[in-house]
Amino acid sequence: MATRILAPPKKVILNNLRLLSRPLNSVPPTFVAAIPGQFAAFEPAPSAATTTKPSSLIDLTDPERLFSSVPTSKLIRSTANLHAVAMEPVVDLGIRVMQSKLIMDTGLVREAVLGVVRRTFYDHFCGGEDTVEAAATVRQLNEAGLRGMLDYAVEDAEDNSSCDRNLEAFLHTVESARTLPHGYVSFVVVKITAICPIHLLRRVSDLLRWQKKNPSFNLPWNRYSFPILSDLTPLYHTLEEPQPLTAEEEADLFLAHERLRTVGSKCEKYNIPLCIDAEYTAVQPAIDFFTYSAAMEHNRNEPIIYGTLQAYLKDAKERLLLKSEAARKMGILMGVKLVRGAYMASEAKLAHSLGHESPIHNSIQETHDCYNDCASFMLEKVAGRSGAVVLATHNVESGQLAVMKAKDMGISNGNQRLEFAQLYGMADSFSFGLKNEGFQVSKYMPFGPVDQVMPYLLRRAEENRGLLSASTLDRQLMRNELWRRFRAAVL
């Protein structure tokens, strides 16, 4: 039978959105038990008018302590790679070569290029070519006090046979995570775009959007009706009524659900959380549909399935609230990976081409505020034992605010339901700083054959290019530490 969660009245949403906007550095609230049929509410403690002083911040001033677990040879390689990607001409040339069809289609030249990429960018940003190499990298991370989020890098799937191949790879990844000591791998990552054909994700997203516009529109395959979209979610992708799914499409949808169920069950059996990445808004409603139907099945006792929320979206807070309320009513634990979001340019371009404003906050400050508010909300869920969060960010200020809030709320070090995460090869000083504060920290680690992770490498090259890029702090701290070690050895 259908499990239908009704959307709460608008006034209740607005009230709760105000509560969700309480800043990360505010005094911890007292948890007020939810009134049946209404949203769980958080009320400020009596002293809420005052703001707490930072009890402790992440110390990023002592490179010797930060990099104490990193061997000098690794530090030299990392510094060289980060300096190379900061040099605009090197990145321009690298990107042009990696994107050149002529070069990449010419056997020997291609092998030579891939060889260079493998020993430089690839080694820096990826965990290895297969599960054996990835497991070895996870062991190294663990020696440095960090954990690994295993992400087998795959392309979007076009048909069922590529989905089945990708499923095998994901299952193999879970098996490999199991062979490592418990806790070395914090999450296995799955992309729904790899286990459900991409055109079907678009179709399902269209149908969900159309149902949001016309609530009486019937979707027989949507048995769950978990709230996916909010009143702020843009619906401009779907301009006219979509055709219902054909029998073949419904069968494919069933197969995709079964694939996710197979990975989810394995993860639940081995108690290895599964994290589902977020993509662009054209397909995200379908991804959330998969995510929350899997959460309903696997998150009864422990948060096994984690969805991803992109705080750069204007509807992020409202959706978080709707979903957390639905999860509470269903008695399931909500797992959220919180990110800012990676498709800013393409989202804005699509919206403008359709004559609409961008779904992304108008200013970066609004994105920061939204991220911090959602983090605050989820930390309260962690403290109240009703949710779990991965704070996936390189933003030091967000990290500091979250650390303060977690400490103020008494979320103990080693709490399994709070994880910080940064990309492998990026923001290492920040990761070590968080670890030194006693928190669980993971590196999100893509692995797979070099040519398969090329699109990922191109994105990392873009992100780190320029002197003021995302890796500025790391470059500076690593250089200082190398210089200190050099002087200590020579003088």
Ligand SMILES: Cc1cc2nc3c(=O)[nH]c(=O)nc-3n(C[C@H](O)[C@H](O)[C@H](O)COP(=O)(O)OP(=O)(O)OC[C@H]3O[C@@H](n4cnc5c(N)ncnc54)[C@H](O)[C@@H]3O)c2cc1C
């Ligand atoms: C572990 C991990 C997992 C991730 N998984 C995903 C995923 O599943 N899906 C996904 O989409 N992304 C994912 N990301 C990428 C993430 O969304 C960000 O692109 C990246 O981490 C940068 O954000 P930050 O929080 O580190 O903040 P910062 O380093 O402060 O970066 C801020 C960036 O936000 C962007 N930005 C956002 N909103 C605005 C705005 N309104 N105006 C101007 N600029 C804006 C700008 O590009 C700016 O550079 C992941 C990141 C990590 C660390």
